[in-house]
Amino acid sequence: MTTDHEIELPDTPAPSEAPPQVDNLDALESEAIHIFREVAGEFDRPVILFSGGKDSTVLVHLALKAFWPAPVPFPLLHVDTGHNFGEVIDFRDELVAHHDLRLVVASVQDYIDDGRLQERPDGTRNPLQTQPLLDGISENRFDAVFGGGRRDEERARAKERIFSLRNAFGQWDPRRQRPELWNLYNGKHRPGEHVRVFPLSNWTELDIWRYIQREKIELPDIYFAHRREVYQRDGMWLTSGPWGGPREGEAVEEKTVRYRTVGDGSCTGAVESEAYTVDDVIAEVAASRLTERGATRADDRMSEAAMEDRKREGYF
Amino acid sequence: MTETTTRTAPDSGTEVTLPVHTDQLRLATAGSVDDGKSTLVGRLLHDTKSVLADQLDAVHRASADRGLQTPDLSLLVDGLRAEREQGITIDVAYRYFATPKRSFVLADTPGHVQYTRNTVTGASTAQLAVLLVDARKGVLEQTRRHAAVLALLGVPRLVLAVNKIDMVDYDEATYRRIAEEFTAHATALGYADGTVVTIPVSALHGDNVVEKSEQTPWYEGPALLEHLESVPVAPDPHDVPFRMPVQYVIRPRTAEYPDYRGYAGQVAAGVVAEGDEVVVLPAGVRTRVSKVDTPDGAAPRAAAGRSVTVLLEDDVDISRGDLIAAAGSAPTVTDEVDATVCWLAEKPLRPGARVLVKHGTRTVQAMVTELTARFDEQQLSSVETPESLELNEIGRVSLRTSEPLPIDEYAASRRTGSFLVIDPSDGTTLAAGLVGLPLAPLRGGSAS
Numbered sequence: 001m002t003t004d005h006e007i008e009l010p011d012t013p014a015p016s017e018a019p020p021q022v023d024n025l026d027a028l029e030s031e032a033i034h035i036f037r038e039v040a041g042e043f044d045r046p047v048i049l050f051s052g053g054k055d056s057t058v059l060v061h062l063a064l065k066a067f068w069p070a071p072v073p074f075p076l077l078h079v080d081t082g083h084n085f086g087e088v089i090d091f092r093d094e095l096v097a098h099h100d101l102r103l104v105v106a107s108v109q110d111y112i113d114d115g116r117l118q119e120r121p122d123g124t125r126n127p128l129q130t131q132p133l134l135d136g137i138s139e140n141r142f143d144a145v146f147g148g149g150r151r152d153e154e155r156a157r158a159k160e161r162i163f164s165l166r167n168a169f170g171q172w173d174p175r176r177q178r179p180e181l182w183n184l185y186n187g188k189h190r191p192g193e194h195v196r197v198f199p200l201s202n203w204t205e206l207d208i209w210r211y212i213q214r215e216k217i218e219l220p221d222i223y224f225a226h227r228r229e230v231y232q233r234d235g236m237w238l239t240s241g242p243w244g245g246p247r248e249g250e251a252v253e254e255k256t257v258r259y260r261t262v263g264d265g266s267c268t269g270a271v272e273s274e275a276y277t278v279d280d281v282i283a284e285v286a287a288s289r290l291t292e293r294g295a296t297r298a299d300d301r302m303s304e305a306a307m308e309d310r311k312r313e314g315y316f
Numbered sequence: 317m318t319e320t321t322t323r324t325a326p327d328s329g330t331e332v333t334l335p336v337h338t339d340q341l342r343l344a345t346a347g348s349v350d351d352g353k354s355t356l357v358g359r360l361l362h363d364t365k366s367v368l369a370d371q372l373d374a375v376h377r378a379s380a381d382r383g384l385q386t387p388d389l390s391l392l393v394d395g396l397r398a399e400r401e402q403g404i405t406i407d408v409a410y411r412y413f414a415t416p417k418r419s420f421v422l423a424d425t426p427g428h429v430q431y432t433r434n435t436v437t438g439a440s441t442a443q444l445a446v447l448l449v450d451a452r453k454g455v456l457e458q459t460r461r462h463a464a465v466l467a468l469l470g471v472p473r474l475v476l477a478v479n480k481i482d483m484v485d486y487d488e489a490t491y492r493r494i495a496e497e498f499t500a501h502a503t504a505l506g507y508a509d510g511t512v513v514t515i516p517v518s519a520l521h522g523d524n525v526v527e528k529s530e531q532t533p534w535y536e537g538p539a540l541l542e543h544l545e546s547v548p549v550a551p552d553p554h555d556v557p558f559r560m561p562v563q564y565v566i567r568p569r570t571a572e573y574p575d576y577r578g579y580a581g582q583v584a585a586g587v588v589a590e591g592d593e594v595v596v597l598p599a600g601v602r603t604r605v606s607k608v609d610t611p612d613g614a615a616p617r618a619a620a621g622r623s624v625t626v627l628l629e630d631d632v633d634i635s636r637g638d639l640i641a642a643a644g645s646a647p648t649v650t651d652e653v654d655a656t657v658c659w660l661a662e663k664p665l666r667p668g669a670r671v672l673v674k675h676g677t678r679t680v681q682a683m684v685t686e687l688t689a690r691f692d693e694q695q696l697s698s699v700e701t702p703e704s705l706e707l708n709e710i711g712r713v714s715l716r717t718s719e720p721l722p723i724d725e726y727a728a729s730r731r732t733g734s735f736l737v738i739d740p741s742d743g744t745t746l747a748a749g750l751v752g753l754p755l756a757p758l759r760g761g762s763a764s
Contacts, residue, residue, distance in 0.1 A: 184736050
């Protein structure tokens with residue numbers, strides 16, 4: 001064998017004359033903006049799935065930056081379980097009005113009212129979101145659906161591509177994922193199929209909070225410490241609301257809490273916290289020994305593969 | 317490169333040190349099936365305290381359910397039902413962890429031969445790859461295949477982790493033999509001295525993963541994490557010519573910005589600055605940059621990796637798919653491309669195939685006019701004019717494209733020298749394409 005064919009291998013970092021240092025948040029921001037623009041360039045009818053939570057709020061902020069000074073060229077889609085926190089719905093409506101965005105709402109309550117879906121015995125509506133979401137996608141003929149999913153959230157999410165093809169039933173098949181090479185995203189799909197797009201794939205919870213701090217992004221108040229009446233169920237602090245509870249034997253207490261995620265009120269728990277500001281939250285997240293989902297999401301605890309199973313069904 | 321800030325946690329009053337990373341290493345794992353990759357990654361996450369209590373609880377519970385005496389750390393990373401059932405990794409998983417010195421993005425790739433395409437996925441953006449071998453089995457066919465793929469994709473640095481060293485009683489001679497055989501193979505593939513490091517580890521027991529092991533007193537090198545924290549990371553080179561594929565034209569047509577016309581894209585190579593002379597390809601029109609808008613407003617210049625919007629002095633006809641490049645050193649514009657492809661599809665490639673090529677932001681029709689060679693990464697040799705390329709094979713092709721493409725050699729520019737080959741009928745990604753000749757050792761002749 002000969003060894004005289006050496007490929008070019010960079011060794012030590014290049015000296016001086018480097019342009020301005022790009023830090024980790026700049027790199028993540030640039031990657032997300034690149035993804036937004038690819039989708040705007042390649043798809044006919046994209047939409048941003050918006051829950052009012054911190055990740056989807058960051059998503060909207062990045063979309064505004066990606067197309068500035070032009071408006072965001074696609075609408076938001078909110079799957080409203082009917083059991084959302086009032087503060088989150090108010091925040092959603094203010095955000096939409098302030099940036100002159102378009103909002104499409106898919107309502108779980110409508111489905112329950114006209115009998116297309118039935119309330120579950122356990123009262124949670126999170127699993128009921130899938131059908132209104134898929135119907136909303138097909139009725140509006142959305143071909144690319146942005147989500148705020150991050151790979152650090154959960155083991156099944158860690159397997160997700162940035163462009164993730166879904167069949168006509170919205171299903172994810174992890175064995176048939178396309179290879180994703182360099183930053184060349186393949187958005188080809190057949191009629192009826194759509195692509196889920198995750199611009200925040202490479203962000204961690206701490207990156208999200210640092211970015212919120214840097215960019216001074218407004219969030220719903222429930223992300224910060226406040227007094228609230230709560231009761232304990234399965235080790236989580238739930239708040240009373242139209243979703244039922246407290247049940248017999250569940251005592252209501254007033255506590256200082258905040259939410260690490262927002263979602264359906266029936267299964268999103270608060271954590272005890274004295275974090276009143278973004279700085280406080282960053283310190284708290286950095287010191288926490290629990291993941292955000294482990295701390296506050298009942299539905300992920302249902303089985304070892306709960307998230308994967310819901311993704312296969314078409315859930316986000 | 318890493319600063320820290322200290323904050324007080326509001327609930328416990330404890331001081332928390334927050335590293336502010338500007339220094340990040342992107343790495344991929346590779347290796348054969350059952351060599352313990354997932355366990356190694358689980359061990360890295362566990363021992364760097366990157367695993368939170370609820371995740372660890374879940375692993376303890378699941379391990380106990382399976383009747384295991386000690387927690388199976390691979391369950392931390394094998395996220396799919398089928399993976400846990402079969403004890404194998406099916407698809408790439410991305411992991412994020414950080415130490416006070418550096419943050420890491422890790423692409424954990426499957427080892428099974430059927431899923432080599434996922435090794436290509438993980439390696440296409442990696443700055444370093446950790447290849448595993450089982451100390452009892454040594455360098456296998458799959459090890460040599462993965463090393464060739466990593467070299468071909470230009471992954472600058474390799475680590476060979478000789479795993480399960482406990483299973484050979486921490487035997488130095490076994491380790492040396494494997495390390496030498498692998499280093500010789502990597503050298504033949506073009507890796508220079510100092511770019512390949514070998515480490516004896518036991519992912520199961522944690523030897524030489526995060527802490528140096530007392531079981532291997534004969535090993536003088538660093539533990540794996542120490543090496544990952546200190547290995548030099550080459551930044552995107554800045555002294556190369558500017559390249560930016562146009563993704564999207566930003567035209568607000570609002571009262572506030574009636575005449576704004578910006579070309580949005582991510583700088584793929586080099587630096588763009590206000591006043592630079594540029595050429596728009598494939599048309600070949602020359603003009604100057606009048607303004608560079610970054611996500612944080614106008615800037616005098618922006619470097620590779622940054623998403624920007626470039627405004628030009630002249631009113632040029634530009635749309636998605638065009639490439640803006642430094643006027644002085646523009647890429648070649650051609651409709652005849654010689655390239656190396658890693659074939660990633662079940663359906664074999666035969667000459668005459670009609671495909672789509674996605675290069676930068678442009679997707680064009682193309683025909684594979686010739687299959688020039690198929691490479692044998694075991695023998696480091698090639699077969700001339702094969703009849704087909706099968707799944708996971710690497711070969712050399714000639715393509716004719718329906719429209720001219722501005723291309724660089726992959727060896728000179730990873731971003732503008734790479735492309736996807738797509739099936740026009742169903743959109744499947746068929747191959748990873750690299751413009752230009754493959755590694756010299758694969759071209760043949762060197763095996764003799």
